[in-house]
Amino acid sequence: MISINETSESSRALRTGVRLALLAGVLTTATSCAADQPAAQLPTESSTTTQSAPTPLPTPEQASPSTPADSVDEGDQRAAVAAAEDVVSALVSHTSYDAWWAALSEQLTPAGEMAFEYTDPAVIPARRVVDGATLISAPDGTSARVQVPTDAAPYVVTLIRQDVHSPWLADRIEPVERAVR
CATH class of the missing domain: 1.20.5 (Single alpha-helices involved in coiled-coils or other helix-helix interfaces)
Structure with missing residues (x-):
């Protein structure tokens, strides 16, 4: 009992x-979960130094107007058309990849660079820009769309810039038939 x-x-x-x-x-369970998480790092002398990160360029949808649309002057519009012609000229130049990329990349936003970085310039059908680039739209002082004719087909270039004092950079370059409207 x-x-x-x-x-x-x-x-x-x-x-x-x-x-x-x-x-x-x-x-x-707690130990295995903690193992999946990165260990906290204490600040080091180099990580506590204040560094300013580069300010990313806005996408065309995010570009905020620095000036009202009706005050975009003719000089800015001409500069947008010239920038679009220059970037398409660089795009259609059939040089070595290194020379092509050096000329093109300096005229592109980071998104534009990602779109064209691994492009073989030999596959681009156009060979030259022809006269007659036209401004499609410039709703504000920081974004514009320009149509640039080439010997193969016209291209639509979407340009943006950080503010009205910054240079125009190409965010998108597309044949007209594929261009987002």
């Missing part, structure tokens, strides 16, 4: 064992 004291001690031991097993499971 089992006494009441033996039963209580057995229950207590069982409860203690269950608690220890649960605690071990929780600790194992």
